[in-house]
Every structure is written in C-alpha cells, then in structure tokens.
Amino acid sequence: MALLNLGSKNPIAKRCESDSLTKERLKYNPLYLSLDRQEATRVWLQGEEKVMLTSNEYLGLGEHPKVIEGGKKAMDEWGSGTTGARSANGSRYFHERLEEKIADFLGKEACHVSVAGYVSCITSVAAFAQRGDVVLADKNNHSSLVSGMKLSDARVERFSHNNVADLEDILSYEKSKTPKLLVFDGIYSMEGHIAPVRELVEVAKNHDCFAVMDDAHGFGVMGEGGRGTAHHFGVTDELDIICGSFSKALSSTGGFVVGSRAAIEYLRTHSKQTIFSAAISPAAAGCAEAALEVLQTEPEHLEKLWENTKRLKGIYESIGLDTWGSDTPAIPVVIGDRMRAYFFWKTLLENGVFSILSTTPAVPPGKDLIRTAASARHTEEDFEIIEKAFRIAAKKHL
Numbered sequence: 059m060a061l062l063n064l065g066s067k068n069p070i071a072k073r074c075e076s077d078s079l080t081k082e083r084l085k086y087n088p089l090y091l092s093l094d095r096q097e098a099t100r101v102w103l104q105g106e107e108k109v110m111l112t113s114n115e116y117l118g119l120g121e122h123p124k125v126i127e128g129g130k131k132a133m134d135e136w137g138s139g140t141t142g143a144r145s146a147n148g149s150r151y152f153h154e155r156l157e158e159k160i161a162d163f164l165g166k167e168a169c170h171v172s173v174a175g176y177v178s179c180i181t182s183v184a185a186f187a188q189r190g191d192v193v194l195a196d197k198n199n200h201s202s203l204v205s206g207m208k209l210s211d212a213r214v215e216r217f218s219h220n221n222v223a224d225l226e227d228i229l230s231y232e233k234s235k236t237p238k239l240l241v242f243d244g245i246y247s248m249e250g251h252i253a254p255v256r257e258l259v260e261v262a263k264n265h266d267c268f269a270v271m272d273d274a275h276g277f278g279v280m281g282e283g284g285r286g287t288a289h290h291f292g293v294t295d296e297l298d299i300i301c302g303s304f305s306k307a308l309s310s311t312g313g314f315v316v317g318s319r320a321a322i323e324y325l326r327t328h329s330k331q332t333i334f335s336a337a338i339s340p341a342a343a344g345c346a347e348a349a350l351e352v353l354q355t356e357p358e359h360l361e362k363l364w365e366n367t368k369r370l371k372g373i374y375e376s377i378g379l380d381t382w383g384s385d386t387p388a389i390p391v392v393i394g395d396r397m398r399a400y401f402f403w404k405t406l407l408e409n410g411v412f413s414i415l416s417t418t419p420a421v422p423p424g425k426d427l428i429r430t431a432a433s434a435r436h437t438e439e440d441f442e443i444i445e446k447a448f449r450i451a452a453k454k455h456l
C-alpha cells in the first residue's frame with residue numbers, strides 16, 4: 059500500500075502525506091497485519107496457518123470456557139457498554155467487585171480499573187506528579203509511563219536501565235525537600251528483564267520517593283500464584299502504586315491501579331483520564347474477573363507457562379541467538395541491524411511463525427529485535443515449527 063500524495067496545502071495534511079516513517083512502514087508492512095482467524099496458538103494470515111509466537115496472553119486463557127462464560131454473563135446482565143465515566147453514570151457493581159478482587163489478590167488496600175492498561179499506567183504517573191516535583195525514570199520505561207510523565211508537568215530525570223547506582227547518583231544532586239516519584243517497569247516488555255525491585259524500593263525509601271511500578275507483564279506471571287513482581291520480591295508494601303493490564307495474563311482488555319485507599323481516592327479526584335473517560339465494558343471486566351478466578355484455581359496454566367519459557371529459551375540458546383538476558387516469558391531475539399531484523403522476521407513468517415519486528419525508537423539503537431513470547435498453550439508441535447523457522451532465519455541472515 060503506497061501513501062497517496064493528494065497535494066494538500068495545509069502543513070499538517072502535507073506532513074501526513076510525506077512522512078518517511080509511515081512510507082517505510084507501508085512499504086515493508088511488518089505491522090498491523092490483520093488475522094483471518096485464531097485457534098489456541100495458531101493464527102491464519104491471508105489463509106496461511108502460523109504459530110503465534112508473540113502473544114501477550116501468557117496463560118492462554120482467551121478461549122477458556124470459564125473466561126468466555128464470564129464475559130457473556132456480564133453482557134447478559136449489563137448490556138454492551140457502560141454509558142459514561144466512572145465519576146459520572148458509568149460506575150457499576152461489577153467494577154467494584156473486580157477492584158476488590160484485584161486489590162485483595164495483589165495485597166493492596168484499593169484498586170481502580172480502567173479501559174486499558176495504557177490508561178492505567180499514564181494515570182499512575184500523571185495523577186500524582188505535578189509541577190515542582192521530579193520524576194526519576196528508568197530509560198527503558200514503557201511508553202505509557204513516558205506519556206504520563208509528559209502530561210504531569212513534573213521535571214523528569216532518567217537513569218540507565220536497571221542501574222540502581224545511576225539512580226542514586228542522580229538523586230544525590232536533588233534537594234531533599236523536592237517531592238519525588240520513582241517510576242519503573244517490573245518486567246520490561248521488549249527486553250524481558252526483571253527490574254531490581256528490592257534495591258529500587260530501598261533507594262526510594264531512603265530518599266522519600268513515591269514508588270510507582272508498571273507490572274503489566276509481571277501480573278499473572280511472576281510471584282506465587284501470579285501475584286506479580288512486587289510479590290516475587292516480597293516488597294508489595296514498599297510500592298505506593300502498582301499498575302498493570304488485563305490484556306496480558308488475563309486475556310481481556312482493561313487496566314488497573316492498586317495502592318492505598320488514600321492514593322486511589324486521590325487518583326479518582328485528580329486523574330483526567332479517569333474522570334473524563336468511559337468505564338471499562340461489562341464484557342471486558344467479566345472476562346478479567348473470570349480469568350483472575352482461573353488463575354487462582356487452576357495453577358497448571360502458570361506452571362506450563364514457565365515450562366514452555368524454558369523450552370523456548372533452550373531452542374534459542376541451542377541456535378546461539380542473543381536473548382538479551384531475558385529471564386521471563388517475554389523473550390527478545392536481538393538482531394541489532396534494522397534491515398537484517400526485518401528480513402529475519404520475514405523469513406520466520408514465511409516459515410510459519412508469527413512474531414513482531416521491533417526497531418528503534420521502540421528499542422535502543424543497535425538493538426533491533428524480534429519480540430517473542432512463550433505461552434502456556436504452546437505445544438511440542440509448535441516448538442518444532444518454531445525451531446525449524448529460527449534455524450532457517452539464522453542461517454540466512456546472521
């Protein structure tokens with residue numbers, strides 16, 4: 059698909075017609091691929107069957123009968139939408155029930171749910187930081203946290219990825235009375251890295267920082283029973299805010315913020331994204347609630363996820379691929395060079411594996427990569443297809 063040059067005169071329409079990044083995307087077409095159908099770990103792209111190797115649905119609960127039933131039941135009771143914002147006419151009993159369950163599961167006092175993880179993470183920063191404050195942010199933070207910082211009017215200081223010494227160095231120049239927020243991801247979605255959460259919260263405590271952690275990829279995956287990265291490190295109480303998503307382990311859509319009752323009620327008073335955006339739909343909330351129940355009653359999905367993570371990493375290691383030190387089911391294969399990464403990705407697709415090509419600025423320069431993720435539902439047959447495709451791609455392009 060080529061961009062049409064319509065000869066527009068106004069500068070912004072002209073910018074859209076001539077944007078080089080958009081032209082490049084449309085020429086190579088690695089993104090926005092539209093699937094015809096899906097079944098477990100298999101998807102069909104223009105009639106061709108592929109193994110899905112980059113789903114965020116780590117536990118593979120999207121077709122679980124109890125999850126489907128949860129969504130259907132919620133729609134039967136409440137209809138399709140929520141008719142307004144939580145602050146106005148959109149609050150429903152099922153929202154509060156889901157919030158109580160999430161807060162209880164994660165060991166926090168209160169929770170607020172929203173339409174997307176992205177919204178929950180934006181608001182976890184934007185609602186609390188204000189002009190005059192300083193935000194200490196990991197350089198590889200997810201885009202949602204970065205957007206939250208931009209909206210907040212606070213000054214932002216970035217420390218090197220997962221580098222606690224660098225954070226301490228930056229803090230040594232800050233006045234003790236300046237209000238501070240420490241903002242980081244529990245699990246980095248592209249890198250698969252786990253944050254050194256214990257050390258980070260220790261620094262936060264020593265400098266009176268309000269600590270915010272995005273655990274979109276740790277929730278349902280890390281910690282005992284999937285209670286997340288804070289639970290994994292035993293530091294739930296030391297974090298002021300944990301935010302995350304229902305679109306990963308819980309196979310729905312939507313997001314959450316948990317914290318003290320005071321912090322959540324403050325967010326409900328001050329967060330523009332909360333006050334002026336419609337509440338999460340009955341179907342999405344119903345599926346998330348049912349998936350949370352499955353997570354707590356059927357531990358086999360989480361066990362299988364970690365077994366499959368080991369199997370997938372083993373394949374990459376046997377081929378000698380660079381997985382950037384990932385310790386989680388989100389496993390990148392770093393190629394380094396943009397065009398080589400593109401051709402690697404294309405070869406995988408031609409050989410029956412659906413992955414994501416991730417290039418700068420989504421990843422640091424020189425780290426262009428293929429983003430892959432293990433799922434609890436991957437089978438031995440899937441792994442055989444995956445291994446064959448990666449061996450072919452590595453032989454051709456590395």
Ligand SMILES: Cc1ncc(COP(=O)(O)O)c(C=O)c1O
Nearest residue numbers: 174175176200202247274303305
């Ligand atoms: C680390 C992280 N935070 C937040 C989000 C946003 O979540 P959602 O897709 O539910 O909006 C994502 C999405 O991929 C993510 O990877």
